[in-house]
Amino acid sequence: MTRILRTWFAGLALAAISAAQERRVAITLDDGPVVNELKDLANFQRISAALINSLVSEKIPATIFINERQLNVEGQRDGRAAVLAQWLDAGYDLGNHTYSHPSVNKIPLWEFEDNIIKGEVIMRPLIEEHGRKLVWFRFPFLDSGATAEVHQKILDFLAEHHYRVAPVTVDYKDYIFAGAYARKLRAGEAESAEKIKQAYLEYVDAGFESAERISRELLGYELPQILLIHCNELNSVALRDSIARMRKRGYSFGTLEDAMNDPAYQRPDNFTGPGGSWLEHLGEAMGKRVKEHLESGIPPWIRQRPRQQ
Numbered sequence: 156m157t158r159i160l161r162t163w164f165a166g167l168a169l170a171a172i173s174a175a176q177e178r179r180v181a182i183t184l185d186d187g188p189v190v191n192e193l194k195d196l197a198n199f200q201r202i203s204a205a206l207i208n209s210l211v212s213e214k215i216p217a218t219i220f221i222n223e224r225q226l227n228v229e230g231q232r233d234g235r236a237a238v239l240a241q242w243l244d245a246g247y248d249l250g251n252h253t254y255s256h257p258s259v260n261k262i263p264l265w266e267f268e269d270n271i272i273k274g275e276v277i278m279r280p281l282i283e284e285h286g287r288k289l290v291w292f293r294f295p296f297l298d299s300g301a302t303a304e305v306h307q308k309i310l311d312f313l314a315e316h317h318y319r320v321a322p323v324t325v326d327y328k329d330y331i332f333a334g335a336y337a338r339k340l341r342a343g344e345a346e347s348a349e350k351i352k353q354a355y356l357e358y359v360d361a362g363f364e365s366a367e368r369i370s371r372e373l374l375g376y377e378l379p380q381i382l383l384i385h386c387n388e389l390n391s392v393a394l395r396d397s398i399a400r401m402r403k404r405g406y407s408f409g410t411l412e413d414a415m416n417d418p419a420y421q422r423p424d425n426f427t428g429p430g431g432s433w434l435e436h437l438g439e440a441m442g443k444r445v446k447e448h449l450e451s452g453i454p455p456w457i458r459q460r461p462r463q464q
Contacts, residue, residue: 250291327362
């Protein structure tokens with residue numbers, strides 16, 4: 156066993172003792188500022204403002220991962236870039252989620268690296284104007300390289316550009332609910348949309364139950380969870396209720412940096428597979444394969460897209 160791994164296991168033992176029954180979570184939102192809203196600036200601004208207001212009202216820290224493709228809409232660039240400043244003015248951290256959300260597993264490495272750099276053109280100067288640094292990066296689709304060689308090369312590239320990779324431990328597939336919710340809203344079916352929202356809120360508990368169980372099985376304690384949700388219209392109306400459910404489960408809220416201070420996250424990021432959550436990677440590394448199967452648990456009436464006429 157290497158010295159790094161011995162130190163890691165020793166840290167886990169101390170963390171298990173100190174964790175006791177305290178539950179902590181860092182909230183992160185991907186595909187910011189607003190996913191799938193590339194035409195209507197007013198909708199873009201409205202949804203982003205509602206997300207900010209929800210977090211501010213609940214006094215919750217968060218990190219928002221940006222796709223700058225959403226900002227480069229002809230005639231709207233300045234208005235869309237101003238939304239980033241609103242997040243920063245409210246005290247929230249921004250991270251790089253690439254320019255256009257490609258999977259590193261499906262394009263050449265050089266192209267993915269270019270997409271990372273293109274994804275910080277507007278954001279980095281804004282962050283620095285606010286006296287902060289651009290630190291966090293998250294892989295689109297959580298794909299981090301289809302081979303060990305590609306995985307290490309992209310990690311080296313990120314380190315050279317002073318990025319830290321933001322992992323995920325809780326992912327209750329909000330984007331599936333959000334797609335169904337948006338379709339019902341566009342169709343004028345408010346009652347059906349509300350039904351989807353309620354089903355989504357119930358699934359918050361399923362996502363946390365899975366991560367808590369796997370964390371205990373692998374580590375012997377519940378590490379600070381890192382939640383992945385998305386910057387969509389559903390969360391703009393459901394986030395405060397989601398936070399209430401987390402509080403009911405005993406969670407307090409901290410920054411991504413706070414969560415990453417737990418010794419469990421100091422494990423070397425060795426290649427264990429082409430994608431998946433941090434807990435799935437940890438299980439593979441420890442020879443204890445875990446699968447969350449959360450997508451299959453979503454009710455079929457939500458997962459099934461209507462046929463095109």
